[in-house]
Amino acid sequence: MNESIDRREFLKLAGLGGAVFASGLAGCASMAGAKQDDFYFVQLSDTHWGFKGPALNPDAEGTLQKAVAAVNALSFDPDFIVFTGDLTHTTDDPKERRRRLAEFRDIVGGLKNRNVRFMPGEHDASLDNGQAWKELFGPSTYSFDHKGVHFIAVDNVSDAAARIGDPQLAWLKSDLARQDKDARIVVFAHRPLFDLMPQWDWATRDGAQAIELLMPYRNVTVFYGHIHQEHHHMTGHIAHHSAKSLIFPLIAPGSKPKREPVAWDPTQPYKGLGFRGVDAEVQKAAYEITEYPVTKA
Numbered sequence: 001m002n003e004s005i006d007r008r009e010f011l012k013l014a015g016l017g018g019a020v021f022a023s024g025l026a027g028c029a030s031m032a033g034a035k036q037d038d039f040y041f042v043q044l045s046d047t048h049w050g051f052k053g054p055a056l057n058p059d060a061e062g063t064l065q066k067a068v069a070a071v072n073a074l075s076f077d078p079d080f081i082v083f084t085g086d087l088t089h090t091t092d093d094p095k096e097r098r099r100r101l102a103e104f105r106d107i108v109g110g111l112k113n114r115n116v117r118f119m120p121g122e123h124d125a126s127l128d129n130g131q132a133w134k135e136l137f138g139p140s141t142y143s144f145d146h147k148g149v150h151f152i153a154v155d156n157v158s159d160a161a162a163r164i165g166d167p168q169l170a171w172l173k174s175d176l177a178r179q180d181k182d183a184r185i186v187v188f189a190h191r192p193l194f195d196l197m198p199q200w201d202w203a204t205r206d207g208a209q210a211i212e213l214l215m216p217y218r219n220v221t222v223f224y225g226h227i228h229q230e231h232h233h234m235t236g237h238i239a240h241h242s243a244k245s246l247i248f249p250l251i252a253p254g255s256k257p258k259r260e261p262v263a264w265d266p267t268q269p270y271k272g273l274g275f276r277g278v279d280a281e282v283q284k285a286a287y288e289i290t291e292y293p294v295t296k297a
Contacts, residue, residue, distance in 0.1 A: 037147045038282055039079040042071055044275040045190075045225030046245035048123065049107070050100040051089040056248040056261050059269070064107055066294050067246050067275055072112045078277065079146065081113055084225040084243060085121030085157060085190030087133075094132065097124075101136045117144075121190045121226065122157040122201075130158035141168055143175050148282045149184040152176075156191045156204040163205045173213050184285050187214065187222045192242065194235050200259040202227055211235050219285035227253070228261075229272065230291060241289060244274040270294045 047064050057063060071081065088100040101124065108116065120133040120140050130140050140155040152175060156164050164172075179185060187193075193207035204210070214220045220238045228245035229252065249262040249272030265271050270293060279288040 039147045039149075039280050040076055040277060041280070042074070042078045042081045042275060042277050043084060043223055043243050044071070044081065044246060045084040045243040046086040046121065046228055046247060047083070047104065048086055048089040048245070048247040049104040050091065050096075051247050053248070054264075056264055057273075058264060060247060063246055063270070063273065063294060064104070065110075066270075068108060068110050070292060070294060071275065072110075074277070078113055080115040080117060081111060082117045082188060082223075083108070083119065084188055084223065085119045086123045086225065086245075087118065087121065088124050089247075090123040090127065092127065094128065097128070097132045098136070101132060105136055117153070117188075119153050119188055119190060120155065120157050122160075122162070125155075125158040126160045129160075130155065133158075141171065147280075149186055149280060150179055152185065152187045154187055154189045154193075154210060156189050156193070156207065161205060162191060162201065162203070164207070164210055169206065169209055169213070172210060176213055176217065179217065181217055182219065183217060184282055185214070185217050185220045186287075187220065189222060189224045191226045192224055192233075192240060193222060194233060194240060196227065196231070196233070197253045197259070200253070202253060202259075211238065214238060221287055223278070239287075241287075243276055244272065244291065246273055246275065246294065249273065 044067060049064055051060050053060065087104045091097050091100065118137045120130055124133045134140060140158060141153060143150065143152045154164060154172065155168060156162065159165050191204045192202055193204050193210050196202040215236060218237065222238060222240040223243065224240065225243050227242050228248065228250035229242065230244055231242040233240045251260055251262060262272055273294045274292050276292060277290045
């Protein structure tokens with residue numbers, strides 16, 4: 001049994017994450033001449049630092065620190081950590097926006113793993129086109145390669161109209177053109193790229209154009225945030241997986257006429273909050289997702 005499988009078995013037996021959702025992308029031969037090692041990364045999303053609302057989270061000023069401690073306590077050190085947006089809660093005050101972003105940066109500086117990547121959410125970026133966010137965290141659109149997988153961060157929030165925009169779509173097309181059609185590709189976004197609930201702002205207005213660019217590639221998986229709950233969807237052969245929030249959950253898509261948060265349950269504190277570990281099997285282009293609670297019961 002190899003180390004990757006040992007790790008998965010440990011995560012299941014330890015009962016750390018509840019349900020495990022396995023997503024395998026339709027098979028492809030390994031890329032010739034490329035070394036492909038299995039690896040593990042952690043996704044956190046929607047921390048909303050600066051949020052105040054005891055009815056939704058009376059521990060709003062402590063949940064992020066608890067998540068940092070939980071990630072630090074993982075028995076297997078992730079290759080990297082990614083935050084998929086809404087690092088902070090929205091504010092009209094530019095000075096307060098920068099203060100919240102800086103406080104968030106200082107808190108997550110407590111992560112033992114120093115390989116941390118960030119993306120903005122609309123709460124961070126839509127009011128100033130991402131200016132403050134970029135001052136503290138750098139480019140909001142980028143790509144990188146890790147152990148045989150090509151990762152792409154798409155910014156679908158800095159435009160207040162919830163668009164990726166033509167310049168970024170042109171960049172995406174150019175970035176993808178350098179990849180083989182069998183390449184393993186993972187996309188990070190904040191909003192869903194597909195129309196989950198457009199009337200709830202759970203969509204990207206030109207997301208279909210991004211999916212069209214991705215569709216010729218046979219091994220694509222998208223990880224996103226924004227909807228404050230676990231959700232899984234397929235557009236053709238492309239799997240989309242949303243992450244839980246670290247501040248409060250939202251109701252299931254379409255379950256009520258209007259979007260609304262789920263009230264804090266004092267009998268089950270932190271219910272619906274959490275982060276995820278993703279075990280990447282590169283040879284099979286498959287991702288096994290383990291959902292972690294913020295604190296153990």
